[in-house]
Amino acid sequence: xxxxxxxxxxALSLRFVPVWRRNFLVWRKLALPxxxxxxxxxLLMLFGLGYGLGAVIGTLQGTSYFAFLAGGFLASSTMxxxxxxxxxxxxxxxxxxxxxxxxxxxxxxxxxxxxGEWLWAATKAFAAGVCMLAVVSALGFAQWPMALGALAAxxxxxxxxxxxxLAVNALxxxxxxxxxxxxxxxxxxxxxxxxxFPVEKLPEALQAVxxxxxxxxxxxLARPLLAGHLPQGAAAHAAVLxxxxxxxxxxxxxxxxxxxxx
Amino acid sequence: MKLAVEVAAxxxxxxxxxxxxxxxxxxxxxxxAPGECYxxxxxxxxxxxxxxxxxxxxxxxxxxxIRLLGFPVPARAREARAAVGxxxxxxxxxPDFTVAENLLVYGRYFGLSDAAIGERIGRLxxxxxxxxxxxxxxxxxxxxxxxxxxxxxxxxxxxxxLVMDEPTTGLDPQARHLIWERLKRLAHxxxxxxxxxxxxxxxxxxxxxVAIMDRGRIIAEGAPRSLIARHIEPQVxxxxxxxxxxxxxRARNLVPRVERVxxxxxxxxxxxxxxxxxxxxxPELAYLHRPANLEDVFLKLTGRDxxx
Numbered sequence: 126x127x128x129x130x131x132x133x134x135x136a137l138s139l140r141f142v143p144v145w146r147r148n149f150l151v152w153r154k155l156a157l158p159x160x161x162x163x164x165x166x167x168l169l170m171l172f173g174l175g176y177g178l179g180a181v182i183g184t185l186q187g188t189s190y191f192a193f194l195a196g197g198f199l200a201s202s203t204m205x206x207x208x209x210x211x212x213x214x215x216x217x218x219x220x221x222x223x224x225x226x227x228x229x230x231x232x233x234x235x236x237x238x239x240x241g242e243w244l245w246a247a248t249k250a251f252a253a254g255v256c257m258l259a260v261v262s263a264l265g266f267a268q269w270p271m272a273l274g275a276l277a278a279x280x281x282x283x284x285x286x287x288x289x290x291l292a293v294n295a296l297x298x299x300x301x302x303x304x305x306x307x308x309x310x311x312x313x314x315x316x317x318x319x320x321x322f323p324v325e326k327l328p329e330a331l332q333a334v335x336x337x338x339x340x341x342x343x344x345x346l347a348r349p350l351l352a353g354h355l356p357q358g359a360a361a362h363a364a365v366l367x368x369x370x371x372x373x374x375x376x377x378x379x380x381x382x383x384x385x386x387x
Numbered sequence: 388m389k390l391a392v393e394v395a396a397x398x399x400x401x402x403x404x405x406x407x408x409x410x411x412x413x414x415x416x417x418x419x420a421p422g423e424c425y426x427x428x429x430x431x432x433x434x435x436x437x438x439x440x441x442x443x444x445x446x447x448x449x450x451x452x453i454r455l456l457g458f459p460v461p462a463r464a465r466e467a468r469a470a471v472g473x474x475x476x477x478x479x480x481x482p483d484f485t486v487a488e489n490l491l492v493y494g495r496y497f498g499l500s501d502a503a504i505g506e507r508i509g510r511l512x513x514x515x516x517x518x519x520x521x522x523x524x525x526x527x528x529x530x531x532x533x534x535x536x537x538x539x540x541x542x543x544x545x546x547x548x549l550v551m552d553e554p555t556t557g558l559d560p561q562a563r564h565l566i567w568e569r570l571k572r573l574a575h576x577x578x579x580x581x582x583x584x585x586x587x588x589x590x591x592x593x594x595x596x597v598a599i600m601d602r603g604r605i606i607a608e609g610a611p612r613s614l615i616a617r618h619i620e621p622q623v624x625x626x627x628x629x630x631x632x633x634x635x636x637r638a639r640n641l642v643p644r645v646e647r648v649x650x651x652x653x654x655x656x657x658x659x660x661x662x663x664x665x666x667x668x669x670p671e672l673a674y675l676h677r678p679a680n681l682e683d684v685f686l687k688l689t690g691r692d693x694x695x
Contacts, residue, residue, distance in 0.1 A: 126447050143495035150492065151483040223479035229445060230473035231496035231544075232465045387406065387446060 126386055135236050135378040144228065144241025145248070148214075152249065163209075163253040167202035168260060171195060174321070186323060188352060195261045196348025197320030199275060202257050203282045204340055207250035208311060211290025212303045215242050219294065225385070239381055243287050243374055250283030251276075261351065268353025278346035281366040285339045288373030295380035314340050319348075339369040394457040396421045396548050396579040397442060402451035404437055411437050413603035415451070419596075421547070424570070424580040426590040428681075429600035430689050435583040436476060436552055438600070442581075443468060443550060456548060469497060472541030476552035478533055480525050486512065486536060487521040490543055497544040507543060514572075515539035516565065531562025538569060549573060551582040555589060567593060587682035597681070601689045611681050618687055619679040620644060620655035624662055627651045628672040638662050648691055655679070 152159060175191035182190045218224035225238050258275060261267050267275075293306045317331060318324070318340035324332055335341045342362040349356040356362060399417040403410065412434045419425045427435045440446045442453055444464020453460040458467035481489050487508050494504035512518050515535040520528070528536065534554065541549060554570070555563040563586075570593055574580055584590055590597045591611045598608040607614060615621075620643065626634065627650050635652050639645050641661040642654040654662050659676065666674055 130447070140498075143492070146495060147481075147492045150488065151481075154483065222482060223475070223477055224481060226475060226477075227479035227481075227493070227540075228496055230443065230468065230475065231493065232469040232498070233496050234465060 126382065131382055132379055135239070135374065136234070137240060138234075138237055140233055140237040141240035141244060144233070144238050145245045147224075148241070148245040149248075159249075160253065160256055163206040163249075164202065164256055164260075167198045167205070167257065171198045171261075191264075192266045192352065193348070194321070195264075195266045196275075196351045197318075197344050199254060199257050199261065199279065199351060200282050200340060200343035200347045201315055201318075201320050203250045203254040203279045204286045204311070204314075204343070206253035207246050207283045207286035208290045208307075210246035210249045211242070211287045212294055212297070212306070213300060215246065215291060215294050216297055216300065216303075218242070219385075220297075235381060235385060236378060239291065239374075239378060243284075243291055243377070246287035246290065247280070247283040250287060251280050254279030254283065258351075267351050271353045271355075272351050274355075275347045275350040278343055278350060278363075278366075281346075281363060281370070282339070282343035285343075285366045285369035285373060288370045288377055289339075290373075291377035292373055292380055295377055295384050314338050317341070319344050339366055342366050393420065395419060395454065396423070396456060397425075397581060398452075398454045399438075399442060400452045402438065402441060402453065403449045404434075404441055404446070405449050410449075411603050412441065412448075415600070415603070415605055417442075417598070417605075419579060419581060421579050422574070422577050423596060424574045424594045425582070426594035426597040427581070427583045427600055428585065428587065428590055428597055428685060429583075430585070433600040433689075434603040435600055439550055439552055439581070439583065443471070443473065469544065470547045472544065472546035472549045474534075474537050474541045474549065474551040474554050476556070478537065480533055480536060480540070482525050485522050485524055486517060486528070489525065489536065490540055493540045494543040499544065504543065507545075511539040511542055514542070514569065529562075531558050531565065534558060534562065534566060535569070538566065542573075546578065548579040548581065551580065553583055553585070555584070555586065563589075587680060587685055591681045599685060599688055606688050607684070614684050615679050615681060618684045620657055621679055622656055622659045623677055623679050623683060624654040624659045625651055625675040625677075626654070626666065626672050627674075628669075630669060630671050634665070634669055634672060637665060641665060655683075 171194055175194045179190035184190065185193045228238050229235055255276065258267060258272065262272065293303070297303060317327065317335045318338050319335065324335045324341065327335060342365045345362045346356050346359060395418055397417060397419040399415055402412055402415040404412040415438055427438065429435050441448050442455055442460065444461035444467070447461055455464065455467040456470055458464065460467060481492060484492060490508050490511060491501065491504050508521065512521055515538060517532060517536060517539070525533065555566050558566065567589065570580060594611060596608065596610055597614065598605045600606070607618065609617065631650070631652060635645060635647065638652065638654055642656040642659050644655040646653045663676060666672060
């Protein structure tokens with residue numbers, strides 16, 4: 126493939142809709158177990174750490190430890206939901222089930238498939254975020270109407286991690302490949318981005334790393350919005366997440382073209 | 388009024404494709420008229436699947452020109468594919484969906500409305516011999532049924548041209564014959580069929596024209612009958628068993644062409660009666676007398692070496 130075509134910006138078209146709808150139709154059949162899979166882990170952690178560790182810690186940054194964690198988990202559960210869809214599920218459709226291959230035999234381009242997958246993974250992550258917010262709100266840890274703004278943060282986190290996930294998917298040799306990304310990238314990111322404790326408690330060098338990570342910016346947005354006040358530097362945080370989404374999607378496009386349009 | 392010049396269903400000139408160091412398609416020309424059933428034959432690795440992928444615009448050629456239903460490919464391949472149906476080599480049905488949902492979801496990729504697809508589903512399932520199975524999950528289907536559903540899926544857009552990559556590989560004889568019947572019906576409806584296969588019998592039965600492809604090139608092309616007439620003597624006698632050596636020495640004087648492959652001797656000629664008669668005195672030898680077929684042509688042109 127000539128470099129001009131390989132590196133061209135992705136063409137956007139409404140043709141992504143039937144791809145999105147395909148995935149939605151599958152999800153509709155297994156919505157409940159799917160949401161449970163996305164939420165069970167963060168909710169167990171939230172309750173366990175929030176109440177257990179919260180009893181030891183007391184308050185943090187002027188709120189209960191449970192409320193502090195809720196903001197962090199709202200962002201991180203969205204991150205994981207987007208990531209799992211863009212890694213394992215998209216890989217199944219791309220490589221194992223040959224779903225993408227079937228789609229591009231119709232009058233669809235690879236880029237239509239990719240856009241559909243991206244927005245689908247972001248949608249699924251958003252649904253996970255909404256459910257997480259509902260639980261947190263039912264427990265009285267969401268201040269409305271400001272908490273609505275947290276949904277915008279969740280949407281951005283979903284778009285960013287779905288895009289980066291698809292780029293990783295395009296490089297995958299098999300399901301095992303994803304362990305590298307999960308354990309070497311996402312787990313450290315979870316530790317560094319202020320889910321469990323304030324980033325200010327980290328050594329300065331690590332704080333500098335945290336600031337470069339998308340999850341950090343998602344939490345910096347979600348946590349104050351959940352507590353009912355406007356985040357400091359909201360526009361900058363949103364811009365970093367948007368930049369990850371755009372750069373990640375561009376990388377996913379180029380890498381997927383390289384993989385499949387040989 | 389009809390156009391004076393008929394647009395070829397598929398026209399390919401000087402097609403080339405290279406993967407790294409290996410050129411897998413090395414100057415292929417094709418001219419397939421509307422309504423033809425065209426077979427692309429060749430051993431594994433001959434470049435058949437790559438040629439089809441290039442013609443559908445799924446891969447960029449390194450050289451040459453392609454026009455699919457009049458559209459230049461890859462530039463306007465997407466528009467061309469709107470009127471093409473594809474049966475891929477590997478099963479790509481959606482395991483998460485029922486039979487009917489597979490057709491519905493696939494029809495949406497062609498921009499068809501759910502209502503329009505819904506109207507077609509009954510007819511397509513009827514055609515595929517899957518009536519009454521609309522709500523079955525894919526895992527409940529046999530290999531033959533899956534293949535027929537894949538064929539039905541390729542027809543969801545009512546295509547002018549069907550491209551099929553080994554449509555009957557892995558099927559039992561009953562399932563294969565059923566597919567052949569359906570393909571004949573599609574040909575009768577005036578659709579153009581392009582298929583790859585290594586079943587020579589399939590090509591001989593279905594195709595109006597075949598091309599034999601080897602090492603990225605088309606090495607022979609024509610109607611199956613004329614290819615046989617051009618390349619092979621009309622009668623073939625296959626002989627094997629103890630005492631083959633001795634009989635072969637005699638046979639060389641009785642038929643125009645004798646060839647030994649492993650433990651079998653092949654005799655070719657317009658008349659093999661003399662050799663046949665000489666077998667009467669050789670009860671130990673087993674033999675088969677048959678008319679020459681496309682497989683003989685294929686093996687003669689591509690050789691008997693294994694290709695992996």
